[in-house]
Amino acid sequence: MDMNQLIEFAGNHPVLVMALAGILLMLVLSEIQQHLGNTKEVSPAEATRLLNHENAVLIDMRSDKDYREGHIVNAVSAPLADGKFPASLEKYRDKPVIVYCQRGQRSAGYCSQLGKQGFETVYNLHGGLNAWQKADLPLTK
Numbered sequence: 001m002d003m004n005q006l007i008e009f010a011g012n013h014p015v016l017v018m019a020l021a022g023i024l025l026m027l028v029l030s031e032i033q034q035h036l037g038n039t040k041e042v043s044p045a046e047a048t049r050l051l052n053h054e055n056a057v058l059i060d061m062r063s064d065k066d067y068r069e070g071h072i073v074n075a076v077s078a079p080l081a082d083g084k085f086p087a088s089l090e091k092y093r094d095k096p097v098i099v100y101c102q103r104g105q106r107s108a109g110y111c112s113q114l115g116k117q118g119f120e121t122v123y124n125l126h127g128g129l130n131a132w133q134k135a136d137l138p139l140t141k
Contacts, residue, residue, distance in 0.1 A: 039124055043135075048137065056098050059099045061107055
């Protein structure tokens with residue numbers, strides 16, 4: 001494919017080209033935000049190390065129903081209510097916290113908000129509860 005064909009394609013399909021540009025821009029901005037923010041991603045193995053050696057606190061941001069169906073041992077249930085964090089999280093402000101959801105995508109935004117609220121060390125469990133289960137780590141009900 002030469003440059004003339006590419007220009008012709010872009011001229012014939014401006015919506016597709018704009019959609020591609022928008023998607024690429026969102027990916028780049030997401031990566032930049034992740035690297036500049038105070039949120040770090042951790043694997044289930046790294047999370048286990050943080051729990052055992054640094055007394056990290058697990059925060060399950062999923063709904064109460066999902067939490068009751070199965071959660072990581074000793075995790076604190078703290079779903080957002082009307083866009084606000086539960087007041088019970090304040091006592092963990094100075095501790096390392098590891099936030100998780102089902103797949104690890106929604107929890108990234110939760111982590112970002114915790115950082116803005118003054119939580120010092122915030123981690124996102126990469127892959128969420130799904131990754132935890134794939135690593136054959138225990139859940140409780």
